[in-house]
Amino acid sequence: MALLNIFKRDSSKHTVLATGHVISESSRCVQCGVCSYNCPIGIDVRAHVWRDEAVKHSECLTCGECVARCPRGVLRFAQTDLFVRSKG
Amino acid sequence: MRYVIIGAGVAGLSAVEAIRSVDTAGEIVMISDDPFGYYSRPGLAYYLTGELPDKALFPRTKEHYQNLNFNFLKARVTRILRSDHAVLVDGKSKLSYDKLLIAVGARAMPLEVSGASLDGVVKLDHLTDARHIMSLARRGKTAVVVGGGITALELTEGLLARGMKVHYLLRGDRYWSNVLDKHESHVVEDRLKEEGVILHHKAELKEITGKRGRVSQVTLQDGSIIKCEMVAYAVGISPCLELIHESHLAKDRGILVNEQLQTTDPDIYAAGDVAQVYDPLTGKSVLDSLWNPAREQGRVAGWNMAGRRAAYLKSAPFNVTRLAGLTTTIIGVVGRGKDDDLIGIARGDSETWRELPEAIIAQSGFDVNHMRLMVGEKTLVGAIVMGDQTLSWPLQKMIAGRADISSIRDRIMQPDAPLADLIAQFWMTWRTEVAL
Ligand SMILES: Cc1cc2nc3c(=O)[nH]c(=O)nc-3n(C[C@H](O)[C@H](O)[C@H](O)COP(=O)(O)OP(=O)(O)OC[C@H]3O[C@@H](n4cnc5c(N)ncnc54)[C@H](O)[C@@H]3O)c2cc1C
Ligand code: SF4
Ligand code: SF4
Numbered sequence: 100m101a102l103l104n105i106f107k108r109d110s111s112k113h114t115v116l117a118t119g120h121v122i123s124e125s126s127r128c129v130q131c132g133v134c135s136y137n138c139p140i141g142i143d144v145r146a147h148v149w150r151d152e153a154v155k156h157s158e159c160l161t162c163g164e165c166v167a168r169c170p171r172g173v174l175r176f177a178q179t180d181l182f183v184r185s186k187g
Numbered sequence: 188m189r190y191v192i193i194g195a196g197v198a199g200l201s202a203v204e205a206i207r208s209v210d211t212a213g214e215i216v217m218i219s220d221d222p223f224g225y226y227s228r229p230g231l232a233y234y235l236t237g238e239l240p241d242k243a244l245f246p247r248t249k250e251h252y253q254n255l256n257f258n259f260l261k262a263r264v265t266r267i268l269r270s271d272h273a274v275l276v277d278g279k280s281k282l283s284y285d286k287l288l289i290a291v292g293a294r295a296m297p298l299e300v301s302g303a304s305l306d307g308v309v310k311l312d313h314l315t316d317a318r319h320i321m322s323l324a325r326r327g328k329t330a331v332v333v334g335g336g337i338t339a340l341e342l343t344e345g346l347l348a349r350g351m352k353v354h355y356l357l358r359g360d361r362y363w364s365n366v367l368d369k370h371e372s373h374v375v376e377d378r379l380k381e382e383g384v385i386l387h388h389k390a391e392l393k394e395i396t397g398k399r400g401r402v403s404q405v406t407l408q409d410g411s412i413i414k415c416e417m418v419a420y421a422v423g424i425s426p427c428l429e430l431i432h433e434s435h436l437a438k439d440r441g442i443l444v445n446e447q448l449q450t451t452d453p454d455i456y457a458a459g460d461v462a463q464v465y466d467p468l469t470g471k472s473v474l475d476s477l478w479n480p481a482r483e484q485g486r487v488a489g490w491n492m493a494g495r496r497a498a499y500l501k502s503a504p505f506n507v508t509r510l511a512g513l514t515t516t517i518i519g520v521v522g523r524g525k526d527d528d529l530i531g532i533a534r535g536d537s538e539t540w541r542e543l544p545e546a547i548i549a550q551s552g553f554d555v556n557h558m559r560l561m562v563g564e565k566t567l568v569g570a571i572v573m574g575d576q577t578l579s580w581p582l583q584k585m586i587a588g589r590a591d592i593s594s595i596r597d598r599i600m601q602p603d604a605p606l607a608d609l610i611a612q613f614w615m616t617w618r619t620e621v622a623l
Binding site: 126133 | 197227230233240245246478509576580
C-alpha cells in the first residue's frame with residue numbers, strides 16, 4: 100500500500116525518547132491486558148486506555164513494548180503520530 | 188434507590204461506573220452467574236494462544252471494585268417479576284429493584300449433531316470453557332473445528348498454538364462468505380494452510396463418535412472419517428432471552444430498546460449483546476456482539492437509570508481482529524446474505540456488516556496489505572483493511588462521521604486508483620474541518 104510519508108508510523112525508541120508518550124484510541128480496546136502484561140515496569144496501560152488517558156507516567160521507558168504487542172492497534176506514540184488528537 | 192444489574196460483563200460494569208458518576212449514594216447490586224466475574228472475553232483468544240496467562244484477563248483490582256461501592260452476588264437470576272418490581276434469584280429468593288439493567292449477554296449456540304455431548308466437544312464462550320480447552324489440548328493430537336466467524340479462527344489458532352493438528356470444516360466454498368469477499372477469504376485460507384491447518388470445503392459434519400464417552404472421530408456427510416480427540420465449534424451466538432420469558436417485555440432476536448436503552452418497561456433497561464438496538468445506518472434494530480458498543484450501551488443505560496438523560500446513537504460498528512494472524516479491521520456495511528457456517532452472528536460480529544445497500548466497491552492492494560472500500564452515493568458506507576492498519580482509524584472516523592467524499596469519489600472509482608493516497612489526503616483536510 101503506497102502511503103504518504105507523513106502517514107508512516109514510527110514507534111522506535113529513538114524518535115520518542117525525548118518527549119513521546121503512549122496514547123490510545125480507546126474505542127478499539129477490548130481490555131485484554133496484553134499491554135499491561137508486557138510492560139517491563141508494570142504500568143497498567145490497559146487502565147489508562149479504559150479511562151481514555153495518555154500514559155503520562157514518570158517511569159515509562161517509552162520502550163514501545165505495549166504499542167508493539169497490542170493485537171488491535173490501540174496504542175501509539177503521541178509525538179510521531181499525526182492521526183490522534185492529543186489527549187490527557 | 189436500589190439499582191440491580193444482571194450480568195458482570197463489560198456492559199454491566201460500565202453501567203455501575205456510570206450510575207456512580209451520577210448517584211454516589213444509591214445501592215447497587217450486581218448479580219452474575221459467571222464464577223470469574225468481569226474479565227476480558229475477547230482476551231480469551233490470547234489466553235489460548237499462550238500470549239497471556241489467565242490472571243492477566245482481569246482488568247480490575249479489588250480496590251477498583253471497593254471504590255465503586257457495590258454489592259456483588261454470585262448467583263443466577265431466573266425470572267423477572269415485573270409486578271413485584273423484583274428479580275428471582277436462584278429460583279428462590281426475591282430481590283427488589285427500583286431500576287433494573289439486563290446485561291446478560293449472548294451465548295454460543297449448541298452444535299446440533301449426534302455425539303455433541305461427548306467429552307472433548309468444546310466451545311469458547313467463557314473463561315471456564317477456555318480453561319477446559321487448555322486442560323484437554325495435547326500436543327500431537329488432532330482437533331476438528333466447525334463453524335465460522337472470528338471465534339472459529341480463534342479456536343483454530345489456539346489449538347495450533349497448543350501443538351494440535353487442526354482440521355477446519357467449512358460448509359460452503361470459502362471462509363466467512365457474507366462479510367469477506369472472495370479475495371479476502373482466500374488470503375485468510377492461504378495463511379491458515381501455511382500454518383498447517385487442513386481445510387475441508389463443502390464439508391458437513393454428520394456425527395461425532397466416541398470411545399468411553401470421549402471423542403474419537405467425526406464422520407462427514409460424504410462418508411469420510413477424521414480421527415480426532417477434540418471437536419471445537421463456533422456456529423453462532425444468540426442473546427440470553429430465557430430470563431424475560433413471561434415478562435412481556437418487547438423482544439425480537441434480542442431485547443428491544445429505545446435510544447435510552449430502555450425496554451418497554453420504563454424501569455427496566457437492557458444493554459450489550461442481549462440488546463437489539465436501533466441502527467440509523469440501516470433503519471433497522473440490530474444485534475452486535477462487540478465489546479465497545481456493549482461498554483457504551485452500559486454507560487448510557489447507567490446514566491439514564493440514575494436520572495441523567497442520555498441517548499445512545501449507534502455508530503458504524505467496527506472490529507479489529509486477527510484473521511489467521513493478519514490484523515483486519517471491518518467497518519460499517521461490507522457484505523450481504525447468509526454464511527453457511529454461522530447461524531445468525533458470531534462473537535466480535537455485527538448484523539450491520541451484512542446489510543449491504545447500493546454501493547460500489549473500490550479495492551487496492553493485494554495479499555497482506557489490502558483495502559476494500561464500499562462507496563455510497565456521497566459517503567463511504569463500509570471498509571475492510573487487512574494488514575497495514577494505518578488507514579483503519581481514519582476510515583472508521585470517516586464512515587461513522589459520514590464524511591462527504593464527493594470531491595474524491597470519481598478518482599476512487601478509477602481502476603487501479605491509488606486508494607490509500609486518496610484517502611490519506613482526503614483525511615488530512617476533512618479531519619481539520621470537523622476538528623478531530
Ligand atoms: C471468544 C470471544 C471473542 C470475542 N472477540 C471479540 C472481538 O474481537 N471484538 C469485539 O468487539 N468483541 C468480541 N467478543 C464479544 C465481546 O466480548 C462481547 O460483545 C461483550 O463481552 C458483551 O458484553 P456484555 O456485557 O453484553 O455480555 P457478556 O460479556 O456476555 O456478560 C454477560 C454476563 O451476564 C451473566 N449472566 C448471563 N445470564 C445470567 C443470569 N441469568 N443471571 C446472572 N448472570 C447472568 C454472565 O455470566 C456474564 O457475566 C468476543 C467474545 C468472546 C467470548
Ligand atoms: S493490548 Fe490493546 S486491546 Fe489489549 S488492553 Fe491493551 S490497549 Fe487494549
Ligand atoms: S512504553 Fe514501555 S514502559 Fe512505557 S507503558 Fe509501554 S511498555 Fe510500559
